[in-house]
Amino acid sequence: MTGEQFKDAATSCAADIEQYFASLPSRPVLPSVSPGYLRKILPDAAPEHGEAWSDIERDIERAIMPGITHWQSPKFAAFFPASTTYPSMLGEFFSSAISSPAFNWQCSPVITELETVVLDWMANMLALPQTFLSKGQGGGVIQLSASDTIVTVMVAARERYIRRQLEREGVTDSDAIEDRSCEIRSRLVAVGSEQSHSSTKKAAIVAGTRHRSITTHRSNEYAMTGEDLRQKIEELHAKGLHPYYLTVTLGTTNTCAVDDFDSIATVAKDFPDIWIHCDAAYAGSALILPEYQHFSRQMAFVDSFNMNMHKWMLVNFDASLLYVQKRRDLTDTLSITPAYLRNQFSDSGLVTDYRDWQIPLGRRFRSLKVWFVIRTLGVRGLQAQIQHGIDLGNLFADLIRSRNDLFSIVAEPRFALTVFTVNPLRKHPPQLENNASNGTDPRPYQDSHVAMDPATNDQEIEEANEITKAVYETIDQEKEVFLTSTALG
Ligand code: PLP
Incomplete structure (x- = not known):
C-alpha cells in the first residue's frame, strides 16, 4: 500500500467508523452467528497475491461485523462499560x-x-x-x-x-x-x-x-x-x-x-x-x-x-x-x-x-x-461523563424500585451498577405503601421498597437466583439488550 493509497483507505475507514457508530442503535447488540461461522466464509488458505484495500474493507461488514458483540451499543448493559471515543481512536492511530x-x-x-x-x-x-x-x-x-x-x-x-x-x-x-x-x-x-x-x-x-x-x-x-x-x-x-x-x-x-x-x-x-x-x-x-x-x-x-x-x-x-x-x-x-x-x-x-x-x-x-x-474532554468533560453514568444508574435503580412487585434490589446502585433479582415466585409481592395516589411524590415508589431483606433465607436466595437466571437467559436469547447475571450467596 502506498502513502497515497493509505490516505484514501484511511479516509474511507474513518467514514466507515463514523457510520458504524451511527448505526449502533439499530444493530442487535449480540451476534447471531454459530461457533465456527467464520471458517465457513473465509478461504481455506491465505491469498497467494495481495488484495485491493476495497476488497478487504468490504469484508468488515460481510465477515467481521456479524461476529461482533457491540460493546459500544446503547443496548449493551453487560459486564462493565468498555468505552471508546474518537480522540482515543486517533491516539491509537498515531501510536500504531x-x-x-x-x-x-x-x-x-x-x-x-x-x-x-x-x-x-x-x-x-x-x-x-x-x-x-x-x-x-x-x-x-x-x-x-x-x-x-x-x-x-x-x-x-x-x-x-x-x-x-x-x-x-x-x-x-x-x-x-x-x-x-x-x-x-x-x-x-x-x-x-x-x-x-x-x-x-x-x-x-x-x-x-x-x-x-x-x-x-x-x-x-x-x-x-x-x-x-x-x-x-x-x-x-x-x-x-x-x-x-x-x-x-x-x-x-x-x-x-x-x-x-x-x-x-x-x-x-x-x-x-x-x-x-x-x-x-x-x-x-x-x-x-x-x-x-x-x-x-x-x-x-x-x-x-x-x-x-x-x-x-x-x-x-x-x-x-x-x-x-x-x-x-x-x-x-x-x-x-x-x-x-x-x-x-x-x-x-x-x-x-x-x-x-x-x-x-x-x-x-x-x-x-x-x-x-x-485534552479533548478536559477534567470537566470527564467528570460530566462519569456523573452522567451515575445518574443513569440511579434512574435505572428507581425504575427497578417502581416494580417492587417483580424485582428486589440486592445491592443498591453504586458507581452506576445496580444488582437486582427477580422476586422468588412464592414470595408475595410487597404492597406499595406510598404510591402515587396522594400525588405529592414524583417518585411514588421511593419509600415503598427496601433492598432485599437481610433476613431473606438461603432457600429464598437460591430461588431468586434460579428465576433470575431463567429471565436473564430469555433476555439474552432475544438479543435486544445484553445484561450480565451473577450468583450471590
Ligand atoms: N478487577 C475488577 C474489580 C474487575 O471488575 C475486573 C474486570 O471486570 C478486573 C479486575 C479485570 O480487569 P482486566 O480485564 O483489565 O484484567
Whole structure:
C-alpha cells in the first residue's frame, strides 16, 4: 500500500467508523452467528497475491461485523462499560504509525515522558495521595489490564517479602539466598476477599504461591472488614503460613462493594510486610468526582492502586493505570539489565525505564490516547461523563424500585451498577405503601421498597437466583439488550 493509497483507505475507514457508530442503535447488540461461522466464509488458505484495500474493507461488514458483540451499543448493559471515543481512536492511530516498543527511555524519550506526565495528571485528577506522584518516590505506569497490574505487584510483593526476611535472617551467601528463598516462598499466601476479582487468584497461580479468600457477608454488603482480615491472618499464622499480599477492592465485580478501608488500614499497621493493593479497575473512574474523593484519601495505606481507563474513562482498551507509592518496590524485583539493554541514559539514573515496572520488555505508546482524551474532554468533560453514568444508574435503580412487585434490589446502585433479582415466585409481592395516589411524590415508589431483606433465607436466595437466571437467559436469547447475571450467596 502506498502513502497515497493509505490516505484514501484511511479516509474511507474513518467514514466507515463514523457510520458504524451511527448505526449502533439499530444493530442487535449480540451476534447471531454459530461457533465456527467464520471458517465457513473465509478461504481455506491465505491469498497467494495481495488484495485491493476495497476488497478487504468490504469484508468488515460481510465477515467481521456479524461476529461482533457491540460493546459500544446503547443496548449493551453487560459486564462493565468498555468505552471508546474518537480522540482515543486517533491516539491509537498515531501510536500504531509510530510503532515503537519503547521499553526504555532511549527507545523514544517522549513515550516515557508523556506517560509520566499524564499519569501524574491522572493521579491528581483522581485525588490520590501525593505519594503516588513521580515527583517523590512513587509513580504510575500504564499496563495492559488490571490482571496484569495485579500479577506484577504480586510478584514484586513476594520478592519484597523474601528480601526483607533474608535481611532479617542475615542470609548473604548466594546459594543460601536461593535455597532459603525457595523455603520462604513455599509458605507464602496471597489473600483477597471472596468478592475480589478472579485475577487475584490467577495472579497467585502465576506467582506460585498459595491463595486464600476472606468470606464476606450479605449483611455487610459484601465488603471485607479489618476484623475479617485479622482473623484470616491469625488463622494462617497458626498454620505456619505467611500472608504477603492482599487485594482490597474499590468496586467489586459482583456488586461494586467497597471494602472497609479504615478498619483494614488499622489492621495493616500490625503487618507491615503484607503488600496491600487496591483494585479499583472499574469504580476508580468515579474518583474524578469530588464527592467520591474521600475514597482517594483513604488510599494512603495501600502500596499500590490500579484503575482501568479502558472501562469507564473513555479510553479504548487497553489502558490500565498502576500506581505505587515506592517505585523501588517494583524495580528492585523487575529490573534485570543485560549488556544489550545498558545505555548512558539508564546508567545516569536520570530517566525512567518502564520495562522495570512491568513483566514484558516491550510496551505500547498508550499514553498518547490518554493524552488526547484528557485534552479533548478536559477534567470537566470527564467528570460530566462519569456523573452522567451515575445518574443513569440511579434512574435505572428507581425504575427497578417502581416494580417492587417483580424485582428486589440486592445491592443498591453504586458507581452506576445496580444488582437486582427477580422476586422468588412464592414470595408475595410487597404492597406499595406510598404510591402515587396522594400525588405529592414524583417518585411514588421511593419509600415503598427496601433492598432485599437481610433476613431473606438461603432457600429464598437460591430461588431468586434460579428465576433470575431463567429471565436473564430469555433476555439474552432475544438479543435486544445484553445484561450480565451473577450468583450471590
Ligand atoms: N478487577 C475488577 C474489580 C474487575 O471488575 C475486573 C474486570 O471486570 C478486573 C479486575 C479485570 O480487569 P482486566 O480485564 O483489565 O484484567
